[in-house]
Amino acid sequence: MGFALSLFFETTQITGIYGIYNCPYRIFDVDDLILNSTGALFGFIIAPVILALFPSRDKLIAKANKLKESSLVPPLSQLLAVIIDYFLIKISWSLTFGLFTSSEFAEIVYKTICFFILFLVVPLIWDGKTIGTNILRFKLIHVDGGAPPWQSLLKRSIALYLPLATSWILNIFDSIELDMNSILYPYHVWTTMAIFGFLVIMWAVLFIHTAVILIKRGKRNFYFDYVADLVPRKK
Structure with a gap:
């Protein structure tokens, strides 16, 4: 889900909000996609440890x-x-x-x-x-x-x-x-x-x-x- 959400934003940027804005001013950044997905993964790993405390x-x-x-x-x-x-x-x-x-x-x-x-x-x-x-x-x-x-x-x-x-x-x-x-x-x-x-x-x-x-x-x-x-x- 984290990967899909990040991919959605990156795709939105490169397509000029899916054609609504004809001149996209952002780019599709693979590094952002990797980092956002990795952040979601770390959150998934850490969450059970924190939830166990409460x-x-x-x-x-x-x-x-x-x-x-x-x-x-x-x-x-x-x-x-x-x-x-x-x-x-x-x-x-x-x-x-x-x-x-x-x-x-x-x-x-x-x-x-x-x-x-x-x-x-x-x-x-x-x-x-x-x-x-x-x-x-x-x-x-x-x-x-x-x-x-x-x-x-x-x-x-x-x-x-x-x-x-x-x-x-x-x-x-x-x-x-x-x-x-x-x-x-x-x-x-x-x-x-x-x-x-x-x-x-x-x-x-x-x-x-x-x-x-x-x-x-x-x-x-x-x-x-x-x-x-x-x-x-x-x-």
Whole structure:
């Protein structure tokens, strides 16, 4: 649809508004057609990520009722638990492999493995608790009141991992040095700009989302718990 709309405008310009104006003063620009279609594609990709952060009213009411049945955990405690878990991963890298290598790729692989171990495997075998949630004295349960299944923990892990992975990918592209005369240089520039734009939008939405959750004082779930159908509950 984005391509068709852009093609409609470009065709309108070159035909002099389909013959109504006999002297067309604009041209058919293929670059405009490509850029407009690419913009529609990026919007199509980014939209589901943003929509996942803002649930529908019906789902919000249903999950709010579930939250009322359990002890609410302050949103600041939930954030601190995630931060503690992530810093444990960073510290473990600095005290182990980080002492012997400065490879960004090795660091990303190590942190990715540790991330899914800490946010997926550990709560799966530890009754919905990570090290961070245990320190702050709460755990994760499924909205039906049972233990969190691996599918929910996997969704939560991916939701938490996406912002970090996007930042790491951008750093990798920034570190690539290409000659301006290289045939790949324009693709490198556009890819880097697209990732950067996505990252800016994502972090801006995450900041607004976090601010709303803090204002609501735990009456709404963070997006990573919402998409996974999980509820934080005091032990």
